[in-house]
Amino acid sequence: MKDEKSLRFVSMPLDKPTVFVIDDDISIRESLELLIAHAGWQPRTFASAEDFLSYPRAIVPCCLVLDVNLPELNGLDLQTRVAMERADMPIIFITGYGDIPTSVRAMKAGAMEFLTKPFADDALLEAIEDAIRRSCDAIKRQQAGDEVRTRYTSLTPRERDVMGLVVAGLLNKQVGSELGITEITVKAHRGKVMQKMGARSLADLVRLAEKITR
Incomplete structure (x- = not known):
């Protein structure tokens, strides 16, 4: 063969x-x-x-x-x-x-x-x-x-950065410090991430993130 x-x-x-x-x-x-x-x-x-x-x-x-x-x-x-x-x-x-x-x-x-x-x-x-x-x-x-990976590809690079840090357990203020942006900007990106990923809570977002890496 x-x-x-x-x-x-x-x-x-x-x-x-x-x-x-x-x-x-x-x-x-x-x-x-x-x-x-x-x-x-x-x-x-x-x-x-x-x-x-x-x-x-x-x-x-x-x-x-x-x-x-x-x-x-x-x-x-x-x-x-x-x-x-x-x-x-x-x-x-x-x-x-x-x-x-x-x-x-x-x-x-x-x-x-x-x-x-x-x-x-x-x-x-x-x-x-x-x-x-x-x-x-x-x-x-x-x-x-x-489906989850398709949603993830719709995120902007900055939104992916925010998502990664959020699911890692960082608070908005810590995410802002890590990325060099304001806490208000983090909140805006975080809201977009939740909307695009179809997550209703942080626990939802963490579960979705786990599916992306499988």
């Missing part, structure tokens, strides 16, 4: 959460595709990690059902890639040759579930439901953080 390949994402209008399946066994892929579609989700199946990495994904609630033993790039290595590039995509491992060290490694790396074939349909569907829920929460947090 070419090293330069990585996960690529695009905006795509999808009205259903997407379940990505990677398994080199076509019978497994086809059966899981039917099961997932019947449950009301959108299935996308791949025979290899390379095929998956070449497919542009939408930023929608999703999860990855991943076979451990894959040609070229194996499931555990792909898990590492996904964790770095798409942290909001939970992973459910499936395997016909499970062993304790492999399952422990996968779970420690953040896998939601590790199922050994043959597994019950209900077990997989329950794991997918939990994974989709986790993905929804992660996307909501990301969107909230993006």
Whole structure:
């Protein structure tokens, strides 16, 4: 597989959460595709990690059902890639040759579930439901953080200076001394900061500042 390949994402209008399946066994892929579609989700199946990495994904609630033993790039290595590039995509491992060290490694790396074939349909569907829920929460947090960062970019350089000192706990007089401006000017900048950031209190502003640095 070419090293330069990585996960690529695009905006795509999808009205259903997407379940990505990677398994080199076509019978497994086809059966899981039917099961997932019947449950009301959108299935996308791949025979290899390379095929998956070449497919542009939408930023929608999703999860990855991943076979451990894959040609070229194996499931555990792909898990590492996904964790770095798409942290909001939970992973459910499936395997016909499970062993304790492999399952422990996968779970420690953040896998939601590790199922050994043959597994019950209900077990997989329950794991997918939990994974989709986790993905929804992660996307909501990301969107909230993006909104806060957008608000922050609307601040002038001076307003950002004032905000930084205010959330650090300095009083208006101390902020003025630090920046070489009057306390009245600090109050004016502070009011603008609160308005632009959508903060109703200092505690709100501190919480918003924490989201910017995440």
